[in-house]
Amino acid sequence: MEPLSNKRKVLESKPLNLMERAYLPAIVKGLSITLKHFFKKPVTISYPEEKREFSENFRGMHSLKRDENGKERCTACGLCALSCPAEAITMIAAERQKGEEHLYREEKYAAVYEINMLRCIFCGLCEEACPKEAIFLTDRILPTDYSRGEFVFGKDKLVEPVDERVDVTVRQTAAVLEFKTHKQYSHNK
Ligand code: SF4
Numbered sequence: 001m002e003p004l005s006n007k008r009k010v011l012e013s014k015p016l017n018l019m020e021r022a023y024l025p026a027i028v029k030g031l032s033i034t035l036k037h038f039f040k041k042p043v044t045i046s047y048p049e050e051k052r053e054f055s056e057n058f059r060g061m062h063s064l065k066r067d068e069n070g071k072e073r074c075t076a077c078g079l080c081a082l083s084c085p086a087e088a089i090t091m092i093a094a095e096r097q098k099g100e101e102h103l104y105r106e107e108k109y110a111a112v113y114e115i116n117m118l119r120c121i122f123c124g125l126c127e128e129a130c131p132k133e134a135i136f137l138t139d140r141i142l143p144t145d146y147s148r149g150e151f152v153f154g155k156d157k158l159v160e161p162v163d164e165r166v167d168v169t170v171r172q173t174a175a176v177l178e179f180k181t182h183k184q185y186s187h188n189k
């Protein structure tokens with residue numbers, strides 16, 4: 001049969017000599033590689049004691065924000081879910097009842113808001129689509145877990161605690177702020 005390319009290499013099965021049969025050259029070669037790496041600067045770090053410096057546009061775990069009075073900003077409009085390319089966001093909207101004005105800023109709110117973090121690709125489109133400045137990707141790393149179900153984050157993990165606000169300004173670089181000054185994105189100011 002005609003070869004498809006001239007890169008073909010014919011391998012010959014030669015009998016091993018004495019040194020090769022003792023595996024000495026291979027052992028010395030392996031040890032020399034180990035020794036070489038021994039004196040090199042390690043490429044790994046001891047996380048979580050040590051942390052790498054992130055790029056300024058790093059996008060980590062989401063936060064559902066509250067307004068200055070502690071009310072949830074999300075109005076369950078669904079734009080974030082619609083813009084999500086990974087279909088990672090699920091929500092169920094509910095109407096704000098009388099007496100709940102201190103909890104939710106708008107008349108409609110997300111009774112259920114979930115992000116499947118195993119589907120999420122941290123593209124940030126949900127943040128860009130949100131007309132209420134309600135969802136932000138932060139500089140926080142996602143916690144690890146052993147079970148897949150634990151990666152479906154609900155409001156208990158996403159909504160920022162009233163007394164422990166999440167700082168989202170770290171990712172608001174000059175470029176992002178400039179982007180938000182454009183008229184067509186003014187809803188995102
Ligand atoms: S960051 Fe991207 S993939 Fe993740 S939930 Fe938001 S829109 Fe979806």
Ligand code: SF4
Nearest residue numbers: 074075077078080130
């Ligand atoms: S997070 Fe923003 S875009 Fe998503 S449902 Fe709430 S208000 Fe709408």
